[in-house]
Amino acid sequence: MKKIAKCSLLFVVSAILLALGTFLSLPESIRATSQDVKVIEITAKKYEYSTSPVHVKAGTKVQLKITAIDHDHGFKIGNVPDGASSSEKAGLVFTSEQECWQLKKGETTMIEFVAQTPGTYSFKCCHTCGLGHKGMKGQIIVEQ
Ligand SMILES: [Cu+2]
Numbered sequence: 001m002k003k004i005a006k007c008s009l010l011f012v013v014s015a016i017l018l019a020l021g022t023f024l025s026l027p028e029s030i031r032a033t034s035q036d037v038k039v040i041e042i043t044a045k046k047y048e049y050s051t052s053p054v055h056v057k058a059g060t061k062v063q064l065k066i067t068a069i070d071h072d073h074g075f076k077i078g079n080v081p082d083g084a085s086s087s088e089k090a091g092l093v094f095t096s097e098q099e100c101w102q103l104k105k106g107e108t109t110m111i112e113f114v115a116q117t118p119g120t121y122s123f124k125c126c127h128t129c130g131l132g133h134k135g136m137k138g139q140i141i142v143e144q
Contacts, residue, residue, distance in 0.1 A: 036060060036061050038056055038060050038062050040054055041065045041067075042064060042138075043069050044067065044068045044069070044125070045068070046070055046129060046132060046136075047129070047130065047132030047136040048138075049066075049123075051138070054141065056141070056142055056143070058142050060114070061112070063111070064111040064112075064113075065108050065109075065110055066109050067103070067106070067108045068106070069105070069106070070105065071129050072105050072127055073127050074125050074129075075100070075103055075109070075111065075123055076100045076123060076124055077092070077121055077122070079091060079093070079094065079121075081117065081142075082121065084119070090117075091115075091117030091118075091121070092121060092142075093114045093116050094112065095113065096112075100127070118143060119141075119142055120139055120140075121140045123138050124137045124138075125137070
């Protein structure tokens with residue numbers, strides 16, 4: 001009888017330790033994910049983006065925080081590297097993809113994506129903002 005009690009006590013203790021181990025390992029994995037997020041702040045004004053090219057490592061979760069400072073602007077980027085066919089698997093995986101993000105003057109727009117596939121991804125302004133609008137461009141370079 002005593003032996004059985006001892007055995008079940010051992011079982012309960014190890015079950016608790018196992019649950020505790022699972023619980024303790026959770027915050028660590030959450031921490032690891034947030035460490036991988038790279039926040040990049042960019043300002044947009046006639047006729048340039050402040051940071052370009054933007055360099056990120058493949059596999060990084062990126063948050064672009066873009067603020068238009070002098071005028072309304074836009075942000076348009078393809079989800080496959082320059083020169084690749086648009087039917088290819090997305091190299092930039094957006095949380096919420098848009099054809100053209102509108103950047104309102106004075107407001108910060110957050111664009112979030114995972115930089116999956118190495119390559120050069122060009123972006124440009126897609127909100128007519130003046131004479132130099134067509135030359136308002138930049139690049140995101142995803143490195144291996
Ligand atoms: Cu423009």
